[in-house]
Amino acid sequence: MVYEITRDLPLADVEVETPMGKSTQKMIAGKKLAVIPILRAGLGMVDGVLQLIPAAKVGHIGMYRDEETLKPHEYFVKLPSDIDQRDLFIVDPMLATGGSANMAIEALKKRGAKHMRLVVLVAAPEGVKEVQKEHPDVDIYAASLDEKITENGYIFPGLGDAGDRLFGTK
């Protein structure tokens, strides 16, 4: 998936030394990047993204969904100081109602960020629509577009609560 989300980034030729000699290869260049996980579940995607773009900085946005209302609540924001100059990859495995993603995008725009894309593993059509309505400038990359959201707010078929599954909290 990281190949897809970085496909359009500018490249530059760089000379590398292999055990056999010199070789000219391509490297991502000309853009400062940052990965922004939405806590907690987004943390599970950071290492994978950094494997391909190790020079990216990491900013964190803490968000939890109220289990009754399904409304998101922001509890933490810590970003690279030059966030306004970076292209951002917001990562979160789950895009359900879209409330958390929209709030994260607003938090970033409020602090000067201009270029960002949203990278999720499982998306519900309702969430995609909601983010596209509020932030048409933000492209969404989803590994899977699932059927719907259940009445208790889970993506169906989805995979359950990604954060709890990742960290063993339930």
Ligand SMILES: O=P(O)(O)OC[C@H]1O[C@H](OP(=O)(O)OP(=O)(O)O)[C@H](O)[C@@H]1O
């Ligand atoms: O699109 P939405 O309806 O807003 O739902 C998606 C959000 O819900 C989950 O986080 P959760 O609130 O469970 O927090 P956690 O990652 O700490 O478990 C998930 O990781 C998203 O951030």
Ligand SMILES: O=c1cc[nH]c(=O)[nH]1
């Ligand atoms: O199905 C869902 C919906 C929101 N958050 C999750 O972790 N899973």
Ligand SMILES: [Mg+2]
């Ligand atoms: Mg959770």
